[in-house]
Amino acid sequence: MKTRAVRLYGVNDLRVEEFELPSIQEDEILAKVVTNSICMSDHKAAEQGASHKRVPDDVALNPIILGHEFCGEIVEVGKKWADSFKKGSRFSIQPALNYKGTLDAPGYSFRYVGGDSTYIVIPHQVMELNCLLPYEGDAFFLGSLAEPVSCIVGTFHAMYHTKSGSYVHEMGIVEGGNLAIIAGVGPMGLGSIDYALHCERKPALVVVTDIDDARLARAAQLFTVEDAKKNGVTLIYLNTKNLADPVATLKEISGGRGYDDVLVMAPVKPLVEQADAILANDGCLNFFAGPNKSDFSATMNFYDVHYASHHIVGTSGGNTEDMRESLSKMEKGILNPSAMITHVGGLDAVPQSVINLPSIPGGKKLIYTHLDLPLVAIADFAEVGKTNPLYKELDVLVKKHNGLWNAEAEQYLLSQVKGI
Structure with missing residues (x-):
């Protein structure tokens, strides 16, 4: 053939x-x-x-x-x-x-x-x-x-936490915890919001950041605060571009304790360091975004690794x-x-x-x-x-489908365009 x-x-x-x-x-x-x-x-x-x-x-x-x-x-x-x-x-x-x-x-x-x-x-x-x-x-x-969705699923499953005095890694995000998705309104960020709102193990708070109002507004239209609330999740979209101190604002939103789970969706050094700074005790940072440069690096607070049990993980695929x-x-x-x-x-x-x-x-x-x-x-x-x-x-x-590609559009396209 x-x-x-x-x-x-x-x-x-x-x-x-x-x-x-x-x-x-x-x-x-x-x-x-x-x-x-x-x-x-x-x-x-x-x-x-x-x-x-x-x-x-x-x-x-x-x-x-x-x-x-x-x-x-x-x-x-x-x-x-x-x-x-x-x-x-x-x-x-x-x-x-x-x-x-x-x-x-x-x-x-x-x-x-x-x-x-x-x-x-x-x-x-x-x-x-x-x-x-x-x-x-x-x-x-x-x-x-x-x-690509499996990459997101794998990310949520790969997060891990421990209990004081135990060496057992408890896998998955903290149920009822705080989750931050940094640079979170790109395609994989949107998928992460979807999964956070609809998976079995849900956080209580999801904060999604970006520096583009239009992209944030589109995300808020697709995954509404009201729908999140129906699923038992408080959802907040935050533009950090003009904030004098994004870390302080993010910590304030979390009630001062920080975030149990943080996903970094863009390979940008300041964002990785921002994510590290907002981790709660026993918090887990997932560096989701794959960098092009093999020498990509960022500063991490190893004092908190030692005394606050901070964890870091990277996932590539599911x-x-x-x-x-x-x-x-x-x-x-x-x-x-x-x-x-x-x-x-x-x-x-x-x-x-x-x-x-x-x-x-x-x-x-x-x-x-x-x-x-x-x-x-x-x-x-x-x-x-x-x-x-x-x-x-x-x-x-x-x-008809909120501006999204859909099965009806696919069927029409396949019926109208002659195949190669």
């Missing part, structure tokens, strides 16, 4: 190519990809090429298919997996395989499996590690968001159980990560979108791999719709 895919050959060498997939072996699965969301990790892989820790050294000769946040349908099942998977079933993939100690992962390391493609051959490693996950939701794009939880909560409507998506496009838009990702404002860029569409911001649908009836109708559909 032929596939059309975005292949990485080297540093920022991304090519949209059509080529023949090999016939599947009895321990492989042939699948159709419908959606893939672009991640900053894709940009890092393209930027670094063969020097990236997950990209093979011989990528120039054996290019890999880019993309690891994807969802689709199974087309053909090899004999070994015939009792476990069925043709037509929807799926998502946990890309962090950790197979026999290697860093190989779909979207970084394999020639025939990656999200930026029309059809793929899923290798045996994925099934052997139970990383091919059934998805029963009604929208493919939500299946693509399961991987595990398979986090993915399962993400898919389950989205299928049940408990979580709705649609707010992460700010742009929609087709396969041909991937190379330049990945290469220029840091300079493209907004959140997740959602790709429909069988469609040939430019990358267009959801906020621009109305303007583009003045001359293009497709976007005029899409604008109507997203406005």
Whole structure:
């Protein structure tokens, strides 16, 4: 079968190519990809090429298919997996395989499996590690968001605390405690707010900071103070840009005791130090944001590490159980990560979108791999719709859903645009 895919050959060498997939072996699965969301990790892989820790050294000769946040349908099942998977079933993939100690992962390391493609051959490693996950939701794009949502789920589970005199790490945020999400209105910050308000172990107070009033206002529209209150959470949005002493203000909001859990959503030295300064006794700081620079550092108060039992943790991705939880909560409507998506496009838009990702404002860029569409911001649908009836109708559909991409818009798009 032929596939059309975005292949990485080297540093920022991304090519949209059509080529023949090999016939599947009895321990492989042939699948159709419908959606893939672009991640900053894709940009890092393209930027670094063969020097990236997950990209093979011989990528120039054996290019890999880019993309690891994807969802689709199974087309053909090899004999070994015939009792476990069925043709037509929807799926998502946990890309962090950790197979026999290697860093190989779909979207970084394999020639025939990656999200930026029309059809793929899923290798045996994925099934052997139970990383091919059934998805029963009604929208493919939500299946693509399961991987980034799992990063958030994993972050909340990775937080840890101790009791005086005990060496046991009690995992998870403090139930009924204070949580601060620093620089928290980007796409992953919005997902963190969603999870904090709707997970089983809820904090009593959530304070979300940023320095952009418009972004804070949008977050407050999506996740309202009133809805948070119904879920037993006091939610506060705070612009720290013009505060004379952000640390003092944040501590005052917490009742003076600080925050049990703090998530830092941007790799900015002053923000890390601000987060450290607002930790409560036995507080845990999670450095969520992945820096580009390997020498990134910030000052931490080790007096408080010693005497106030401050903890620090960094999470990079979620595990398979986090993915399962993400898919389950989205299928049940408990979580709705649609707010992460700010742009929609087709396969041909991937190379330049990945290469220029840091300079493209907004959140997740959602790709429909069988469609040939430019990358267009959801906020621009109305303007583009003045001359293009497709976007005029899409604008109507997203406005019905509080300005968010949704299953109805996806179904309309797939029904109106001829596939590649």
